[in-house]
Amino acid sequence: MFFNDQLIINAKEFIESSIPSGIGKRKPLIMIAYHGDGDGCCAAFFLKRYLEGLGVDQPILFYWIGTPDFDFVKAEKYILAQRPYLTIFLDMPVYNRPQMIEKLCFQGKVFIYDHHYPGICDLPCGESNLLYINPVMDQGGVSIPTTLFAWQLNEHRETIFKKEILFMGLYTETWLHQISIFEEFSPNYKERLKELAKLIHGSFLIQDMNTTHYALDFLLGRNNGILNDQLQNHKEYTTLQNIHDLIQNEKNWLTVELMREIRRLASPKYILKKIESKMRICGLLASDLRWKYPHLVIGIWQRWKDTYYCELRRGKDCGINLVDLINGVKTEVVLRSGGGHPAAAAFTADRENFFMALEKLKHYITKNPFSA
The missing domain is CATH 3.90.1640.30 (inorganic pyrophosphatase (n-terminal core))
Structure with missing residues (x-):
């Protein structure tokens, strides 16, 4: 098929x-x-x-x-x-x-x-x-x-x-x-x-x-149509709903703060922003923002449990391969890990190397022929 x-x-x-x-x-x-x-x-x-x-x-x-x-x-x-x-x-x-x-x-x-x-x-x-x-x-x-x-x-x-x-x-x-x-x-x-x-x-x-x-x-736990019964009667569904509500509240608040900062940017070639949260939520925020900026690479990063994470997404009209960006960074900076898909990728590094990696990332985005 x-x-x-x-x-x-x-x-x-x-x-x-x-x-x-x-x-x-x-x-x-x-x-x-x-x-x-x-x-x-x-x-x-x-x-x-x-x-x-x-x-x-x-x-x-x-x-x-x-x-x-x-x-x-x-x-x-x-x-x-x-x-x-x-x-x-x-x-x-x-x-x-x-x-x-x-x-x-x-x-x-x-x-x-x-x-x-x-x-x-x-x-x-x-x-x-x-x-x-x-x-x-x-x-x-x-x-x-x-x-x-x-x-x-x-x-x-x-x-x-x-x-x-x-x-x-x-x-x-x-x-x-x-x-x-x-x-x-x-x-x-x-x-x-x-x-x-x-x-x-x-x-x-x-x-x-x-x-x-x-x-x-x-x-x-389901054996027939997923929506055929009262979902609220299932413990696992209630747990998923509670988790979702918690995440959405955190995401909505952070999105408001991010959008306030992004509006100050004049004709950005990319968006690369820091957040602070007790949840590792940078990927979810990057995924949401890519729909608002279809021509750009979106990068959201945070420190979580003493490790630095950066999640990358590209808008639907952006032709940049995010895996290629990370592979380029890897040639110059030691990362703990990094990879993903052309449209969604991520990397992590120790503190010193992480900030070096961010600078290299900016360079590779702006030099990319598909950059906005």
Whole structure:
């Protein structure tokens, strides 16, 4: 449909051959590590349903990660300690963590689907215990959302319920215009799904959850139409709503302050602004502002838990590749991490290097031929 058929076949053959091969050695355990945003949560839902469709009765554990490039130290320790026989990474840029992948391959098998731009891929891709699929490399440079990939693994995926989950995952990745299978959903129904998708997508900013995300618990607890019952009666939905309200209040206040500062700028070539918040909310603000400034690169940065983060977004009419900007900065400044997609990327660094990186970033934006 969107993927080369052989990629889907390869993924199914690898996963399905991995499951029974652990029997007899020890009780096999399957680990699904996923990005905690809307795309990652919906993809984890489809992966779980796919495994259930295979009749898998092995334990399946989940581990969600708030921002993949930044939160992997704790994740690596947890995942390795579980000794999974099959580890599945969804929407995880693990291409720059070859030692972790080698350790997991020694314990069992590893499947990775990631649609981030990988730059230099350090994974041991010749390893028989590893299958790494990235449409950016494998399918003409198109960054196809993880939700769509996981949905296509499923049999009977055309049910209304599964299409609702797909709709929400694609909405959070601004990919709905790329697919036309939702004609049966009325405009009002689509708007209701979008509102629910916003709750799912934004909730990972509050990182007090267990290894399974509230949003995934909510999705897995549904067996039919996502909007068919009284959502307020579900504990997970109420939690998501409370988190969303908390985030929105903080975001609205910060947006007012940012807009006041931005209006003072005369013909800006980019927007690069600092915020202060107890939430790591810079990405959400950058995502919102890109719609107000369609020709510009938007950068919002903050200090959070003694680390400096910068989230970049580009407006819909801006042609600058944000991954290229960060890769350019990396050649001159040591970053803790950095990467993403052409339209949404991020980096983090220690204090001294972070401010050097900001100056280099400004230089690369203004020198870019696609700059406003």
